[in-house]
Amino acid sequence: MNKAELLNWIIFAVCAVSALAVYSSYAKTADIIQPGRKNPVAFSPEQYGLAFETVEFTTADGIRLRGWFIPAPGGEAGRTVIFCHGWGSNRGEMLRDTHFLAEQGFNLLYFDFRASGESAGAISSVGYLEMRDFDAAYDFLKLNRPHAAEQV
Template structure:
């Protein structure tokens, strides 16, 4: 009888872990109702296809420039996210840049059943850059990325892996997915961090993704990079971002670190003018 109860408890625990893993790689889709038209800019609804056959949805917002910036949203967000995506798009447009913004796989209106939180999403960025270069080569002579959280991870990866991307801003980039994933269970779901070791195998099983740790790119990125870290971030510690910075600056003279007092991806919200000044200064210098 005791063995049967024990087996039932184990089964229920594993079933719960599987359920949590499934929910973690299949976030709810955020679809809003604002468009660049509400910001005073004409735009085009676009669709482009990734190398693994997914159709991604986005906006192309021309602005009469030969420089284009691609904002990259975080996990569970989309191009409509009003905390940082809307103000970033508006800021970039008002500063005269063209903007291409899209929803990562399994987010917003893009295809895809599961997110891999930084693994297969590199194909999404590559597809966006390819679409831009093929359809608007004159407007894409210089391409920059501004990423938040998961999007910041992809910014770092892109600087190492996508030739056409010349520089990037990484706001609140996770550096170690085991640590951030465990904290994320508590942050997103209110569950204990120790549960992550049991949930992690199921996230990989469902999504088919590999674990990506941006800290490993500290020895690969040699393009201009602005890192933004918040002292009150519950998902990513300043020490983890600083470790990347210290390693990267040994090979990259154009890496910068800005530490603020903000929680995760909230520097723009709490210090909007300072954030815009820092990012604009960075982009102006490196998108020449």
């Protein structure tokens, strides 16, 4: 094998490895921004004997989000916790471990981020777009549950 052939093989190998790296990066990124949706939501406030309202609101960029508002047993005045589930999860997963806070006098707002649970959307940004989702949840409280929005 002469030097020209060897150089051609080296160039081919570098191009093949580079193409594989680009493809692997693309595939992993697609998995991150398009997580497998956990739907249906497996847990509900009804399972824990909690009074609740199913709520729906829209983000500034037009994505419809769904969730639950669970008022504190004594009424909505007081402290409110807005729950934000993790990537690849949904509001039901949070409810399972936090529902007891309603009995402690907290209003609870659970919602599914975009591309999660029962909310619309197909792409997760792992933070950037989800800030809009949280803002929409807080705006929902201020508009529809002003007493609950006083201490978030």
